[in-house]
Amino acid sequence: MKKAISMMLATAMAATCLAGCGSAASSSAAASSEAASSEATSAATSEASTGEKTFENNELNIAVFEGGYGSEYWDEIIKRFEAAYPGVTVNMQISPKIGDIIRPQIVAGNVPDFISMNDNDSTGLISSMVKEHALMDLSDVFEEGGIDDDTPLKDQVIDGLLDSAKCSPYGDGKIYIAPFDASPMGLVYNKTLFEENGWETPVTWDDFFELGEKAKEKGIALFTYQGIYPGYLESMLWPALASATGIDNMKAIASYTPGSLSSDEALKVFQNMAKIGTDGYLMDGTVALNHTQSQTDMMMNKALFIPNGNWMEGEMADAPRADGFEFGLTCAPVLDDGETRYVMSSVEQFEIPANAKNPELAKEFLRFLYTEDSVKLFAEKANGIYALKKANEMVKGIVTDGVYNMNDIYQEGTFMVFGWDAMPDTSKVVIADSVFNVASDVMNGDMTAEQWRDGIEAAFKEIAASK
Known part of the structure; x- marks a missing residue:
């Protein structure tokens, strides 16, 4: 199921989530996020003579929640990403219980580079990572243009979403959670x-x-x-x-x-x-x-x-x-x-942990997910619609009439999201x-x-x- 339970139950487990994560992702997470991003930016990426972006570390480890959208989209988008970036290998863990699976891995220091989680996951993993400042600042990704559209990504996302507590949980104007679909x-x-x-x-x-x-x-x-x-x-x-x-x-x-x-x-x-x-x-x-x-x-x-x-x-x-x-x-x-x-x-989410081993490749993967090719693939394989302003017109005729017509509700009412601020x-x-x-x-x-x-x-x- 896509929504096993709501955002409230995510908070319910926040107190127990990453008690052992302090050593792995808590006390030094904020500094670690800045250091990892800065260090990776200077050392991990280079432009090859062919003009193709290359990375020192070509291995990307991702963890994906498998819900109502299934796994076909993820299987295919990984193939396309690897084809677009020769030499890159993406290792995916995907499960309806992905939060419970990766929690002990994170505690042990085996942190995934990229996470795709259902909206307000029932395991409380993301709530706790927010509380412990264990997510990376993604603001730079959204300031940049997209891979296939020079418009800054922040201007491609549905208005008001990036500024909400859903994506900016500390109210500091920085983006720590990237939006996936908008349902x-x-x-x-x-x-x-x-x-x-x-x-x-x-x-x-x-x-x-x-x-x-x-x-x-x-x-x-x-x-x-x-x-x-x-x-x-x-x-x-x-x-x-x-x-x-x-x-x-x-x-x-x-x-x-x-x-x-x-x-x-x-x-x-x-x-x-x-x-x-x-x-x-x-x-x-x-x-x-x-x-x-x-x-x-x-x-x-x-x-x-x-x-x-x-x-x-x-x-x-x-x-x-x-x-x-x-x-x-x-x-x-x-x-x-x-x-x-x-x-x-409902806005499902992408996150990059503060202690990710390959943050620059993870950021490139995130940018790749926002391409038109990816948006259409998600519509085709999962019958879903990305949280981008142009997504509706991109997927018309691809998603089912039922899903597309239910989006008519936006003609009745005004878009809103709700997400709790980080708990003290x-x-x-x-x-x-x-x-x-x-x-x-x-x-x-x-x-x-x-x-x-x-x-x-x-x-x-x-x-x-x-x-």
């Missing part, structure tokens, strides 16, 4: 079911619950989610809060600012989320289901909506579904008609426990919306006190 997230629904019943997708929360009453009359639940993986609810919660409290306030939330959720508008969002469960709009049994079970039930018309992204089509390609099922994707509801609607976007080193808070891991209690009515919101605020205050 719109929201509420997935069956377009055919809506057309057959003459239903419109809801804009406001009032519209949402009114539609829920109509669905009840036909024996259909309004909503389900990936019960034991509650982090999927981010597709709904963060854009709803952005609409209600303002997009600028999301920066305050991402930096654990006390009071950032104290407004009446924020509370209304939590109350509406809780109402789904307490007022009978949630599909029976949801909280005990995994992602494929709940997604299959939704595709069988047992529920109108499920929070997810456009990768769901590929992930559920072989799953049973209602006759004529057609994927649709719409925005989270807003409190009042006319408010800005937002599209939460001294903090012991597990933010997932307060935000999403309590979802079943909220949906069952064992925790009120006020208690949910106040619990997150309490966590923010504890984090602030540890700074």
Whole structure:
């Protein structure tokens, strides 16, 4: 699965991730990053007489998360990279559990040169590497032009992404995490079911619950989610809060600012989320289901909506579904008609560890991944779309109609990403426990919306006190 769990569970393991990494990548990581980059720049690269870029160290070791996109893209792009750079050899480890696999390797000092990780990986590896300053500054890569386009890479990436906490986790203007794909997230629904019943997708929360009453009359639940993986609810919660409290306030939330959720508008969002469960709009049994079970039930018309992204089509390609099922994707509801609607976007990531043995070749590989040839290959092999401004036009006719059409959600709402700032080193808070891991209690009515919101605020205050 592409999203085993959300960003919150990544943070949940942050405290345990690289305790032994201090010797390998923590205490000297910041200095090591600068030294490795500077030293490699002066010694590792040269221009051969043929004009082809060559490297002193031709071996690149990469670690790749294998999720819903599969491995075909990576197998092929490696072949093309090796062909474009004669003499270079790329050694790839690829697995759905890549974080758990490379963690002990990193602790032992066997650090990969390049990492491709799923968005907010469940192992907490990247969260911990951020916390321990164990990632290399990639700003120089984005200041340069691309391999096949002289435009600086920073200007080719979707606006606002590189400046977000997702890519610049320390808020210092430096880029430590490079974006891979950009997948719109929201509420997935069956377009055919809506057309057959003459239903419109809801804009406001009032519209949402009114539609829920109509669905009840036909024996259909309004909503389900990936019960034991509650982090999927981010597709709904963060854009709803952005609409209600303002997009600028999301920066305050991402930096654990006390009071950032104290407004009446924020509370209304939590109350509406809780109402789904307490007022009978949630599909029976949801909280005990995994992602494929709940997604299959939704595709069988047992529920109108499920929070997810456009990768769901590929992930559920072989799953049973209602006759004529057609994927649709719409925005989270807003409190009042006319408010800005937002599209939460999942952005998978590329990283180069601070202690990578071959950082310059890793940077060249990163630049190679942003070429048009690579973008089209990713669309062909993985049915995915890179986080580049021109990617949509590049992949039209290559990705499936379902994935391409789900990108129409950007016509409804404004692109946004959400990523937590680096947690203070001294903090012991597990933010997932307060935000999403309590979802079943909220949906069952064992925790009120006020208690949910106040619990997150309490966590923010504890984090602030540890700074």
